[in-house]
Amino acid sequence: MRLANKVAVITGAAQGLGAEIARRFREEGATVYICDVNADEGEKTALALAKLSSIGGASFLKLDVTSEESWKSVFEAVRQKSGRLDVLVNNAGINIRKNIEEMPVESLDAMLAVNIKGPFLGIKHALPLLRASGGGSILNMSSVCGIIGHKYTNETYTTTKGALTLLTKSIATRYAKDNIRCNSVHPSTVDTPLLQTVLSDPVRRAERYGEVPLGRLATATDVANAFVYLASDEAAFLNGVALPVDGGTTAW
Numbered sequence: 001m002r003l004a005n006k007v008a009v010i011t012g013a014a015q016g017l018g019a020e021i022a023r024r025f026r027e028e029g030a031t032v033y034i035c036d037v038n039a040d041e042g043e044k045t046a047l048a049l050a051k052l053s054s055i056g057g058a059s060f061l062k063l064d065v066t067s068e069e070s071w072k073s074v075f076e077a078v079r080q081k082s083g084r085l086d087v088l089v090n091n092a093g094i095n096i097r098k099n100i101e102e103m104p105v106e107s108l109d110a111m112l113a114v115n116i117k118g119p120f121l122g123i124k125h126a127l128p129l130l131r132a133s134g135g136g137s138i139l140n141m142s143s144v145c146g147i148i149g150h151k152y153t154n155e156t157y158t159t160t161k162g163a164l165t166l167l168t169k170s171i172a173t174r175y176a177k178d179n180i181r182c183n184s185v186h187p188s189t190v191d192t193p194l195l196q197t198v199l200s201d202p203v204r205r206a207e208r209y210g211e212v213p214l215g216r217l218a219t220a221t222d223v224a225n226a227f228v229y230l231a232s233d234e235a236a237f238l239n240g241v242a243l244p245v246d247g248g249t250t251a252w
Contacts, residue, residue: 001029002232004055007082007133009033009074011065011122012092014041017141017190020220021089021227022049022058028228031056031082035063035074036092065092065118071125078129085129087231090119091141093160100155108156115160116167123171127180135179137231140168142184144246152207161186165242172240181239183230188246191217213248 008025012018014036022032026049034049036042042060049058061077064070078085094114096107119140130136145153146161164184171182189195189208195217199205209215226245229235244250 001027001053001055002228002234003087004029006056006086006231007031007033007078007084008087008089008231009035009061009078009085009122009126010089010091011035011063011118012141013089014038014045014060016192017187017220017223018089018091019045020224021091023052024221024224024228025087025231026050026052026056026058028232029053029055030087030231032058033074033078034058034060036060037062037064063092065090065122066113068121068125071121075125075129084133085126086133086136087139088122088126088130088136089139089141089227089231090122090164092118093141095154095157097154098156103154103156111156111160115157116163119164119167123167123182127175127178130180131178136181137235138168138171138180138182139227139230140164140182140184142168142186142242144186144188144244144249146184147186147242147244147250152211168242169240176239181230181235183235183238183241183243185223185226185230186242186244186246186250187218187223188212188244188249189217190223191219211249211252212246213251216247218245218247 013034046058046060143161145158146165168184
């Protein structure tokens, strides 16, 4: 198993992409901490994932990524329960879908708080645990919007994901001396049940499929597999990488 004996904290993991990342980590033998503000769904996800492998385990920890005290509590719980940390996955994020001319400043503040402040605080408080464990991996969920200006996506989301891309590189260069790697993953549009509702509009469907050279959307598993690889020892010399999982969208 590629992640056996590794302890991972995954944010926004109660459902969606975060839950799929946690599922793949469990299949590869990791101990995962499902961290989310949604306690009901988080507990259900942890219970289901605990059964996937006899190696490692799964637990839920409530986390508000915008609260420094909440982050401190999570890492103290991880320290007490597992005694180490090997992987931090900053997956939690929000997208309020309004263009710059329509975006209320309160919505801007909310997106900055979750998408930038959240990973910033997570990294800040994960570093001592990772260092004490002899090193580890920090993985940030960015987007193709963190690499290119994406005409179908609002400017605020692009701003936050671009900032996260450069935060990743900054951490990668400063903390490599501690054997701590930091990389970001950049999916294009991911096929989800909610998205299929949006893509019932034939114009939007043609836009999203037409921008991908491979001619299909990413699946949640496509994205999760990239996280498994970057968290594993197979990626031991990958540091500061912005990895597109986009079917060639950023290669046009």
